[in-house]
Every structure is written in C-alpha cells, then in structure tokens.
Amino acid sequence: xxxxxxxxxxxxxxxxxxxxxxxxxxxxxxxxxxxxxxxxxxxxxxxxxxxxxxxxxxxxxxxxxxxxxxxxxxxxxxxxxxxxxxxxxxxxxxxxxxxxxxxxxxxxx
Numbered sequence: 001x002x003x004x005x006x007x008x009x010x011x012x013x014x015x016x017x018x019x020x021x022x023x024x025x026x027x028x029x030x031x032x033x034x035x036x037x038x039x040x041x042x043x044x045x046x047x048x049x050x051x052x053x054x055x056x057x058x059x060x061x062x063x064x065x066x067x068x069x070x071x072x073x074x075x076x077x078x079x080x081x082x083x084x085x086x087x088x089x090x091x092x093x094x095x096x097x098x099x100x101x102x103x104x105x106x107x108x109x
Contacts, residue, residue: 004093008042018066022058025066025098034101035070035077039063046092047083063098072100080108 006012008024017037018025028036041059045051051059067077077100082089 002044002091002093004038004040004091004095005044008040018062018069020062022055023062028097032097033078033099033104035072036097036099037066037070039066039096039098041094045094047089047094048081049083051094059096063096066098067100070098070100072098076100078104078108 001009001011003012007014007026014024014026016024016026022042024040024042025037026040028038039059039062041055043055045055063079064073067073070077077098080097080099081094082097
C-alpha cells in the first residue's frame with residue numbers, strides 16, 4: 001500500500017483540508033507556495049495516464065470549489081500533475097498539486 005493510500009485509509013493521520021467520497025485534500029509537507037495542497041483521489045491509480053472518465057468527472061469539477069475554499073479564486077492558482085520519473089513523480093498515486101497565494105514564476109522546472 002502506498003503512502004497516500006495509508007493517509008486516505010487513516011493508517012497515517014492527516015488533517016484534511018477537504019474531503020468527499022472521491023477525494024482527500026491535504027496540505028503538502030514541503031510547501032512550494034503559501035498555499036500548497038495535494039488533491040488525492042481515494043481510488044488508487046498510479047498516475048494521470050491511467051485516469052478514466054468516471055474519476056476525472058469526480059475530481060476536476062471539484063478543483064474550483066477547493067480553490068475557493070482556500071481563498072485562491074480571485075487571484076488564481078496553479079495545478080501540477082507530475083507523471084513518471086522524468087516528470088518528477090515521487091509517489092505512484094495520482095495526486096494534483098494546487099498552489100497559490102502568491103504570483104508563481106514560469107518556467108516551473
């Protein structure tokens with residue numbers, strides 16, 4: 001079981017920022033912005049390449065609500081999905097970084 005599955009199951013404690021039947025949102029332990037959360041689908045899939053229409057329909061419409069909850073609606077935010085080793089993915093469980101709270105630079109990498 002991966003670390004995110006252990007967090008989702010409650011085996012590893014966390015303080016959810018948001019939660020519903022499909023998602024758990026937690027603060028990133030190494031924030032790269034004033035607001036930096038991880039959006040974790042409760043269903044384990046390794047990465048975005050494996051997402052199906054049902055999970056996508058459960059996850060992506062909620063992002064605007066999560067951003068609003070975190071006070072990011074007015075000034076904007078960034079979503080990052082790392083996929084695979086070269087993409088910087090360190091945990092093989094799909095997760096979406098939501099970052100904001102300041103102007104973010106580009107290019108990211």
